[in-house]
Amino acid sequence: MTKYTAVTQFRTVLAYLTPHRDRLILILALLLCVSAASIVPPMLAGVFTRGLLQPEEAAVGPWAIVGLWLLVAAVKAGLSAASSYIIGQTGMELTHELRQRLYEHMQVLPLSYHHSQRRGDVLTILYADTSRISHFVTGSGLQALPALVTLLAAMGMMLWLNPLLGGIAMLFLPGYMLAMKILGRRMRPLSRRLVDADSASYSVMEENLGMLPAIKAFNREPLENRRFGESLQHLLAVSRERLWIDSLYGPTMNLIGSAGLVGALALGYQQIQAGQLEAPELVSLMFYAMLMMGPLQSLANLYGQLQATRGAAERIVDFLNEQREPEDSGATNLQATGASIDFCEVSFAYPGSSQVLEALNLHIDAGETVAITGPNGAGKSTLVHLLMRFADPDAGVIRIGGVDTREATIKSVRNAIGLVAQRVLLINGPVRENIAYGKPGACNAEIEAAAISARADDFIRALPDGYDTVIGDQGVRLSGGQRQRLALARTLLKNPAILILDEATSMYDEEGETAFIHECGQSLTGKTVLLITHRESTLALADRVIRLK
Numbered sequence: 242m243t244k245y246t247a248v249t250q251f252r253t254v255l256a257y258l259t260p261h262r263d264r265l266i267l268i269l270a271l272l273l274c275v276s277a278a279s280i281v282p283p284m285l286a287g288v289f290t291r292g293l294l295q296p297e298e299a300a301v302g303p304w305a306i307v308g309l310w311l312l313v314a315a316v317k318a319g320l321s322a323a324s325s326y327i328i329g330q331t332g333m334e335l336t337h338e339l340r341q342r343l344y345e346h347m348q349v350l351p352l353s354y355h356h357s358q359r360r361g362d363v364l365t366i367l368y369a370d371t372s373r374i375s376h377f378v379t380g381s382g383l384q385a386l387p388a389l390v391t392l393l394a395a396m397g398m399m400l401w402l403n404p405l406l407g408g409i410a411m412l413f414l415p416g417y418m419l420a421m422k423i424l425g426r427r428m429r430p431l432s433r434r435l436v437d438a439d440s441a442s443y444s445v446m447e448e449n450l451g452m453l454p455a456i457k458a459f460n461r462e463p464l465e466n467r468r469f470g471e472s473l474q475h476l477l478a479v480s481r482e483r484l485w486i487d488s489l490y491g492p493t494m495n496l497i498g499s500a501g502l503v504g505a506l507a508l509g510y511q512q513i514q515a516g517q518l519e520a521p522e523l524v525s526l527m528f529y530a531m532l533m534m535g536p537l538q539s540l541a542n543l544y545g546q547l548q549a550t551r552g553a554a555e556r557i558v559d560f561l562n563e564q565r566e567p568e569d570s571g572a573t574n575l576q577a578t579g580a581s582i583d584f585c586e587v588s589f590a591y592p593g594s595s596q597v598l599e600a601l602n603l604h605i606d607a608g609e610t611v612a613i614t615g616p617n618g619a620g621k622s623t624l625v626h627l628l629m630r631f632a633d634p635d636a637g638v639i640r641i642g643g644v645d646t647r648e649a650t651i652k653s654v655r656n657a658i659g660l661v662a663q664r665v666l667l668i669n670g671p672v673r674e675n676i677a678y679g680k681p682g683a684c685n686a687e688i689e690a691a692a693i694s695a696r697a698d699d700f701i702r703a704l705p706d707g708y709d710t711v712i713g714d715q716g717v718r719l720s721g722g723q724r725q726r727l728a729l730a731r732t733l734l735k736n737p738a739i740l741i742l743d744e745a746t747s748m749y750d751e752e753g754e755t756a757f758i759h760e761c762g763q764s765l766t767g768k769t770v771l772l773i774t775h776r777e778s779t780l781a782l783a784d785r786v787i788r789l790k
């Protein structure tokens with residue numbers, strides 16, 4: 242996986258912030274007002290102390306100072322509440338937009354990408370990583386500037402009140418930053434490991450849910466519990482390592498800050514003894530030094546969280562940089578062409594695997610029904626994948642209606658083909674919605690006609706709610722054969738010029754399969770039909786049989 246620089250990650254995140262610029266500026270303005278309001282109380286403390294020690298010199302009475310202090314505190318609270326609300330709202334919207342963008346990107350990534358990934362990893366990027374990013378931006382990220390302003394303002398006031406103490410505070414700062422960097426250095430690799438461990442245990446959970454029937458059938462519950470336990474154990478170990486650093490980091494930085502504060506107090510004491518400083522100034526100086534502690538802590542947290550968030554940002558940038566499906570290189574719309582199929586000298590190997598197809602030549606006439614058979618792993622499904630442009634051949638040309646599929650739009654290639662795959666994929670929704678999946682907005686009459694053609698209408702009507710029955714995840718509440726019939730109805734409704742049944746009728750009983758082909762005779766007329774099968778009875782239904790070796 243490529244590693245991207247902090248600048249690339251920053252740019253990627255920045256692109257999502259641009260639409261929120263006005264609101265972010267408002268938040269910054271509010272936070273800066275909060276910082277400005279924080280600068281006033283130390284000054285009031287000094288004036289208050291002077292009033293106590295030298296009442297005759299006091300320009301304003303103590304109650305006026307107390308009242309003013311309260312007013313400043315109330316304004317600060319109001320501004321903080323407003324900024325918190327707007328920050329929260331911006332954070333939610335940012336997460337929403339990032340997720341939407343990543344989801345859309347996920348759709349355009351090729352199947353080969355998804356075959357090489359754990360689903361849990363992709364889900365972690367879409368959910369956990371997006372939250373981490375927006376949490377950082379609207380949390381520590383936005384607090385950075387006001388914290389810096391407060392810090393600089395407090396230092397400026399200290400310099401103005403007492404150049405020596407102010408100067409020492411300024412000298413102390415680079416040392417503090419250095420300590421912050423040294424301590425924070427281990428956080429980034431650790432954060433990446435933490436995100437990886439998190440997504441590994443998520444993947445185990447995700448896989449487990451999909452495997453439940455097999456887990457039960459093989460009595461693997463204890464093994465699966467152990468496997469999940471191990472992934473949690475790993476997560477716990479990495480989290481513990483991180484906890485150590487987190488627990489030490491804040492207090493250590495605090496300790497360094499406090500040491501500076503106490504040092505300034507001791508120095509101030511010496512200056513008072515030497516008659517170079519007065520007590521009210523020392524009180525103000527101490528308040529300003531304490532005021533610096535908050536921003537110093539925020540900046541230390543910012544650095545720590547920045548390192549932690551970079552793990553998530555790295556994964557998001559990697560994901561967004563993944564190669565999408567090839568862009569349309571030509572603009573031909575296959576709808577206007579015929580439905581003949583040609584494979585000319587086609588060779589193909591899956592990345593990192595041995596050759597599946599080698600210089601394959603194949604011609605299928607439009608309207609022909611061809612059975613393709615051959616041993617397991619011969620490349621029958623691969624042939625279909627190439628035809629549908631789920632992948633492109635390494636060599637050779639594939640033509641539909643005489644047009645090189647690479648010269649046609651991917652959308653028109655996939656529109657021309659109706660694939661009923663070996664593994665039926667259905668949505669957890671009503672039967673009606675599943676059939677209309679490839680033709681949203683199809684009317685009930687069309688849906689039912691497709692179901693009748695696929696010999697699915699009878700069993701659908703016998704379901705508790707007929708066409709409105711919800712079928713469960715991947716149609717778990719249906720039998721294997723019923724799922725296949727539903728998938729077939731869905732494809733027939735799409736009315737493609739080329740129909741591919743990849744072992745799609747294997748779960749039909751033999752009589753059902755023959756009846757389907759015969760009864761569908763009319764709706765299949767004019768279509769090019771590819772029957773991928775191992776069954777001799779199915780081969781008999783075809784005009785021609787092609788055997789792949």
Ligand SMILES: Nc1ncnc2c1ncn2[C@@H]1O[C@H](COP(=O)(O)OP(=O)(O)OP(=O)(O)O)[C@@H](O)[C@H]1O
Nearest residue numbers: 356591594597615616617618619620621622623624
């Ligand atoms: N996504 C993939 N990545 C790597 N190799 C793959 C992938 N899909 C299939 N293969 C390999 O490609 C070869 C052809 O697989 P394919 O699914 O096309 O065979 P098939 O003829 O349809 O087999 P079956 O009759 O068992 O369905 C097999 O050796 C398989 O292991």
